[in-house]
Amino acid sequence: MSTQLPASISExxxxxxxxxRDEPDWLRQTRLDALSAxxxxxxxxxxxxxxxxxxxxxGLDYExxxxxxxxxxxxxxxxxxxxxxxxxxxxxxxxxxxxxxxxGSVTDPETxxxxxxxxxxxxxxxxxxxPEGVDAEDVKIRAEMNSTSLFSHxxxxxxxxxxxxILERISNGDTAVDGDRYFSNIVEVASGENSYVQYGTLxxxxxxxxxxxxxxxxxxxxxxxxxxxxxxxxxxxxxxxxTELNGDSSExxxxxxxxxxxxxxxxxNARVWHNGEHTTADLVTxxxxxxEARSVxxxxxxxxxxxxxxxxxxxxxxxxxxxxxxxDASPKLIIxxxxxxxxxxxxxxxxxxEDLFYMTSRSxxxxxxxxxxxxxxxxxxxxxxxxxxxxxxxxxLIVARLD
Amino acid sequence: xxxxxxxxxxxxTEDRFxxxxxxxxxxxxxKGLNEETIRAISEDKDEPEWMYERRLRALKQFQEMPMPTDxxxxxxxxxxxxxxxxxxxxxxxxxxxxxxxxxxxxDEIKDTFDKLGIPEAEKNALSGVGAQYESEVVYQxxxxxxxxxxxxxxxxxxxxxxxxxIVREHFMTTCVPPSDNKFAALHGAVWSGGSFVYVPEDVTVxxxxxxxxxxxxEGMGQFEHTLIVAEEGSEVHYIEGCSAPKYSAFNLHSxxxxxxxxxxAHVQYSTVQNWSKNTYNLNTKRALVEKNGRMEWxxxxxGSKATMLYxxxxxxxxxxxxxxxxxxxxxxxxxxxxGAKVYHNxxxxxxxxxxxxxxxxxxxxxxxxxxxxxxxAENSSTAVExxxxxFDNESxxxxxxxxxxxxxxxxxAHEATVGKIGDEDVFxxxxxxxxxxxxxxxxxxxxxxxxxxxLPIEYAVELxxxxxxxxxxxxx
Numbered sequence: 001m002s003t004q005l006p007a008s009i010s011e012x013x014x015x016x017x018x019x020x021r022d023e024p025d026w027l028r029q030t031r032l033d034a035l036s037a038x039x040x041x042x043x044x045x046x047x048x049x050x051x052x053x054x055x056x057x058x059g060l061d062y063e064x065x066x067x068x069x070x071x072x073x074x075x076x077x078x079x080x081x082x083x084x085x086x087x088x089x090x091x092x093x094x095x096x097x098x099x100x101x102x103x104g105s106v107t108d109p110e111t112x113x114x115x116x117x118x119x120x121x122x123x124x125x126x127x128x129x130x131p132e133g134v135d136a137e138d139v140k141i142r143a144e145m146n147s148t149s150l151f152s153h154x155x156x157x158x159x160x161x162x163x164x165x166i167l168e169r170i171s172n173g174d175t176a177v178d179g180d181r182y183f184s185n186i187v188e189v190a191s192g193e194n195s196y197v198q199y200g201t202l203x204x205x206x207x208x209x210x211x212x213x214x215x216x217x218x219x220x221x222x223x224x225x226x227x228x229x230x231x232x233x234x235x236x237x238x239x240x241x242x243t244e245l246n247g248d249s250s251e252x253x254x255x256x257x258x259x260x261x262x263x264x265x266x267x268x269n270a271r272v273w274h275n276g277e278h279t280t281a282d283l284v285t286x287x288x289x290x291x292e293a294r295s296v297x298x299x300x301x302x303x304x305x306x307x308x309x310x311x312x313x314x315x316x317x318x319x320x321x322x323x324x325x326x327x328d329a330s331p332k333l334i335i336x337x338x339x340x341x342x343x344x345x346x347x348x349x350x351x352x353x354e355d356l357f358y359m360t361s362r363s364x365x366x367x368x369x370x371x372x373x374x375x376x377x378x379x380x381x382x383x384x385x386x387x388x389x390x391x392x393x394x395x396x397l398i399v400a401r402l403d
Numbered sequence: 404x405x406x407x408x409x410x411x412x413x414x415x416t417e418d419r420f421x422x423x424x425x426x427x428x429x430x431x432x433x434k435g436l437n438e439e440t441i442r443a444i445s446e447d448k449d450e451p452e453w454m455y456e457r458r459l460r461a462l463k464q465f466q467e468m469p470m471p472t473d474x475x476x477x478x479x480x481x482x483x484x485x486x487x488x489x490x491x492x493x494x495x496x497x498x499x500x501x502x503x504x505x506x507x508x509x510d511e512i513k514d515t516f517d518k519l520g521i522p523e524a525e526k527n528a529l530s531g532v533g534a535q536y537e538s539e540v541v542y543q544x545x546x547x548x549x550x551x552x553x554x555x556x557x558x559x560x561x562x563x564x565x566x567x568x569i570v571r572e573h574f575m576t577t578c579v580p581p582s583d584n585k586f587a588a589l590h591g592a593v594w595s596g597g598s599f600v601y602v603p604e605d606v607t608v609x610x611x612x613x614x615x616x617x618x619x620x621e622g623m624g625q626f627e628h629t630l631i632v633a634e635e636g637s638e639v640h641y642i643e644g645c646s647a648p649k650y651s652a653f654n655l656h657s658x659x660x661x662x663x664x665x666x667x668a669h670v671q672y673s674t675v676q677n678w679s680k681n682t683y684n685l686n687t688k689r690a691l692v693e694k695n696g697r698m699e700w701x702x703x704x705x706g707s708k709a710t711m712l713y714x715x716x717x718x719x720x721x722x723x724x725x726x727x728x729x730x731x732x733x734x735x736x737x738x739x740x741x742g743a744k745v746y747h748n749x750x751x752x753x754x755x756x757x758x759x760x761x762x763x764x765x766x767x768x769x770x771x772x773x774x775x776x777x778x779x780a781e782n783s784s785t786a787v788e789x790x791x792x793x794f795d796n797e798s799x800x801x802x803x804x805x806x807x808x809x810x811x812x813x814x815x816a817h818e819a820t821v822g823k824i825g826d827e828d829v830f831x832x833x834x835x836x837x838x839x840x841x842x843x844x845x846x847x848x849x850x851x852x853x854x855x856x857x858l859p860i861e862y863a864v865e866l867x868x869x870x871x872x873x874x875x876x877x878x879x
Contacts, residue, residue: 049773049805305796320811323778331817333802334476338793338823348808348815 005038006063013068014120021089021123026100034109034119041113044214044238046267047298047330054296054328055267057114057238060210065149065182071123072146074173083136083164084129088153091127099127102157106188106244107216114212114238118151118184125153128166132159132192138387139166144173145205149182156189156197158223163196167390171233172206180235181209189217189225193247200228200390203237204397207262211237221247221276228385230394231258231266232401242271245279245307255384256285257394259401260293260325270314271300274307274340283314283344286381288374288398289325296328301344305336314344319351319377321370371402436485438462441592448560448595453571461581461591468585471711476769476801478709478738483655483683485589549608555601556612559628562599569601573632578661579689587687590626590659597627597658602637604665611640611673611859629660633668635693640671642862654682656707662690664698666720673701673858675866676710680736684710694720694749701857703866704731704741705873713771715744718752718780725754730854730866733766733798734873742772742804747783756787759851763794763873769801774815776808784814791821792850844874 014035018028043057079085084095091099109119124143130136143152158164170185183205189197197217205211211234217225227241243252254270272281283299301312318327331344351373359369378398385391441462445455470480549556555566562570575581581591600612633639656678664670670690678684684707690698700714716725727743745754760768770789791800802819824846832842848855848867855863 047805049807052807308796318808320808320813323811325811327806327808329806329808329817330804331802331819332804333791333800333819333821335791335793335800335821336798337796338798339796340793340821340823342821343819344802345816345818346804346806347817348806348813350811350813 006066008063008066009035009068009117009121011035017068017121017123024092024096024100027092027103030104030109031120034116037110037116038113038120041110041116044112044114044240047296047328055236055238055265060182060236061180062182065180065210066117066121067148068121068151070147071121071150072175073124073150073152074144074146075124075126076140076142077126078138078140080136080139080164082131082134083139084127085139085141086127086129088125088127091129091155095127095129098129098157099155102155102188102190104188106190106218107186107214111214114184115186115214118153118186118212122151122153122184122186124150125155128154128156128164130158130162130164130195133161135162136164139164141166141168143168143170145170145181145183145209146173146175146177147181148177148179149184151184152186154185154187156187156199158189158191158195158197160192161194162192165198165387166200167387168199168201169393170201170203170205172209179208181206183209183211183234185211185213187213187215189215191217191220191223191225193220194222195220196224198226198228198386200230200385200387202230202390202393202397203233205233207233207235207264209234211239213238214240214242216240216242216244217252218244219247219250219252222249223247224251224253226253226255228255228390229257229268230390230397231256231268232394232397234264236265236267238267238269240269240271242273243281244273244275245281246275248276249278250276251280253281253384254283254285255381256287257378257381258285258287258295259290259398260287260295261290261401262293263291264293265296266294267296269298269300272302272312274301274303274310274312277306277308278310279307280311281313283316284381284384285316286319286378287317287327288319288321288377289327290321292322292324294326297330297346299331299344301333301335301342303333303335303337303340303342307337308339310337310340310342312340312342316346317377318346318348319374320348321351321374371399374402375399436462436593444593444595448563450563451567454563454574457575457581458592458594461575461588464581465585465588465592468588470585474771475803476740478711478740480683480685480709483685485655552606553603554606554608555599557599559597559599559630560595562630566599566601569632570599570630573630573661573663574628575659575661578663578691579659579687583687586657586685587659590628590657590687594626594628594659596625597629598641598643600629600631600639600641602633602639602668604634605636606634607638608640611642613642625656625658627658629658631660631662631670631672633662633664633670635665636667637665638669640673642859643672643674654679656682656684656686658686658688660686660688660714662698664690664692664696664723666693667695668693669697669699671699671701672714673862675703675705675858675862675869676707677705677869678707678710680706680708682707684712686712688712688714690714690716690725692716692718692720692723692725695722696720697724697726699726699857700728700743701854702729702741703854703869704729704739705866705869707737707739709738710741712741713744713773715746716754717746717748718754719748721749722751723749724752727754727756727758728854728857729756729758730851731758731760731768732870732873733760733762733768735764735766738767738769740769740771742770744773745775745785747774747776747780747785750779750781750783752780752783754785756785757853758787758789759854760789760791760800761794761847761850761870762791762798762800765795765797767799767801769803770819771803773805773807774817776810776813776815778809780810781812783810785816787817789819790850791819792847793821793823840874844871847874
């Protein structure tokens, strides 16, 4: 492992975090196991082509951006009737067994170096529990980061025939913290049979924050897990959105939108594993790059040997507004069962000159026309967002960036 | 060496692609690879000193470079044991004296080519055939009108001696340097045989130039080198065909192809390969394309235990273009990892890649491609299309395209689809009186048609026939 463990992190640190929060033994042990696994674990795998590694996660100075004992956040949680939306400590008190059963069951804490680091050090997060048959609309989480580093862990558990629509916003608070910072966010969704979860995230962190997120869902029979991921802020984002379609007839949708400018680097990954029969996946990502921003996209559709009657689709489109920007795209298909209908596509291009001409010839100033076209570019993605509020918020941030 | 002769009927097509001959070797290096081996090869070929030095440099690079092992989903190369390969075997025929009459060839070599159908090709008045039996081109025939135009088509060993300046300038220098990858380095050290094609300025070679390669010696690798230099405004279509008998021993094929496409020139390189099921086929093929030049790669990859092949084009000059059309077929125990690489290094460059694959009975096909658009290569466009057909859930089909775009004024599109043969299509054909096997074969033939229509008729027939053989009796 090439990454040095920051000196500020030791068993004492982890024990202190756990004791301060009065955690049960199993969780402290999980944290300590994750800590000791750090020596063995690799960084998340990054796209490599001959002579080039596209994101340098090893190069980050974790020593200076991780301060585990000073984690401050301001998190608002809005619940829905019949559902429980709790901070982690309360959830451990009130639903200890449920948390113990599901914590780390979908996202293995030891998936990679950054997930293990996050599990060992997290101090904030949310547990969302939706009992059988309950429809929880409009669950909201608004997290503000007020420290050099912040580690968060969110667990969503839906029972049979339940549904949840969750909207998460991540930004920095007003507390001024200078210099590079680090935000880590792990989300796991364990869905019951025939349940429906839509999890939307809008990340608008300051542009000196390094951001890592892994969101993974385990879809049970007849259930649907939909992810919406809007990335606007941060200096560097490494985002992994993953669904395991384990149950027969389960479905997933992964919708992504990103808009990079200045020196932002966005490493966006979407992965789906088709394991059950009759499963469906639809991956749609659109991104815009301006100035010297850079995007790396990888989308993987993995169809298992027993995944009969699979349907799997993927589209990724990147729009480049500046000659200094760079885009990499790699949509991948890995298929072990012939009873599959699968496709993927990726395009990279610029604002269409004819469209622009058409609009300017109708007396729309060129700049306005260009902005309208960029905004329009996101429409097919925004249309997939079922929560009006989230859709409008993403659109507002896009418009704000264009002005 | 085993010398079993298959007494199969001449008409049996399996026989055409699967038989072996007792071989006679005039010269054989010791097993293993070292400086002495290299010197022996070079001395035996009477090479100039500079070529010997290049071989030695390549050998050093080969020894220093690691095996490619960390590519996602790549074929397992752990069984590739270079020490087991006798890199150079020359059939018992005096090439240097030149054989340009079919009847002068030893009977058993003639026999081999008979089964490959080369005489038929001759009868069809094809322009020229250079046939490689073991590591030498032993039979060359060139029509006089080419010579008048200054077109050169000869074996690579001869070219090193006869056309030293052109070869020295182009051989593994700017196109495929030995440092490119471990197997390119190996190739640079031990290469032997292959074809040299030179087309002078503004000359069009109307007929395809053809060469057949063949492996017929247990535990022996083939490292033939093809060098095509097409000067400004010229046009040529080069075809290479391969078909190897089946062996139980280990085989490595590591060829090299370098193509120089001059300004406004047009080169098409077509190959249908059918290595036996125990061959590791690890090749490096590349074209450098100057202003407004056009390069076309047409390839059918059949057979072999594992293939790693990514023909690449570097579009150096403004307006250069590239087309790739590839098909891969993987049956039981085969891992065919192929694709294409295109570097757009100049404005207004265009490329299209069309890739088809069929996997069956546990076979594994992978499309691995890279499209790179350099900063400043404005108004470039590329379109990549991959289609895969699968027959069962023992098989695997992967698609791993990479696109690196450093320029905003571009048009980049990649698409891939995977599916099984449509039940409705089969039903439609069956309802018109075809049985299940025939219906499926017909659909597969239709699926690969974009490839076959680019090939001269006898190659198209051969490719279709090969696919049919692979499919026979295994459908249902």
